[in-house]
Amino acid sequence: xxxxxxxxxxKEFQEAFKKGxxxxxxxxxxxxxxxxxxxxxRIGLSVSKKIGNAVMRNQIKRYIRQSFHEFQDRVQxxxxxxxxxxxxxxxxxxxxxxxxxEHVLKVGKVLKKPKPGDNG
Numbered sequence: 001x002x003x004x005x006x007x008x009x010x011k012e013f014q015e016a017f018k019k020g021x022x023x024x025x026x027x028x029x030x031x032x033x034x035x036x037x038x039x040x041x042r043i044g045l046s047v048s049k050k051i052g053n054a055v056m057r058n059q060i061k062r063y064i065r066q067s068f069h070e071f072q073d074r075v076q077x078x079x080x081x082x083x084x085x086x087x088x089x090x091x092x093x094x095x096x097x098x099x100x101x102e103h104v105l106k107v108g109k110v111l112k113k114p115k116p117g118d119n120g
């Protein structure tokens with residue numbers, strides 16, 4: 001995932017928390033902020049120290065980034081997505097993280113249906 005696709009600044013995170021809409025399931029909270037002037041989507045990740053050590057937190061972030069990479073063609077562009085991982089993500093593998101993220105993005109109505117023949 002390229003740097004242009006990431007939300008890095010605290011100000012941008014705070015803006016998403018204040019103005020964005022949130023959707024959640026047991027594993028993730030996702031804040032979605034509409035940015036009309038932006039042609040692609042960006043993601044910001046937040047994984048608390050309560051979830052595990054640095055190795056565990058970085059692994060979860062890699063799983064989330066990989067999932068977004070696979071959803072790239074289906075995720076609505078022009079949005080910032082702030083993903084907050086909750087405690088249960090510590091016991092999840094890549095497949096479970098992807099499935100859970102897919103669920104929460106569908107609830108937020110920002111994930112298009114996969115095209116026939118698309119196995120991602």
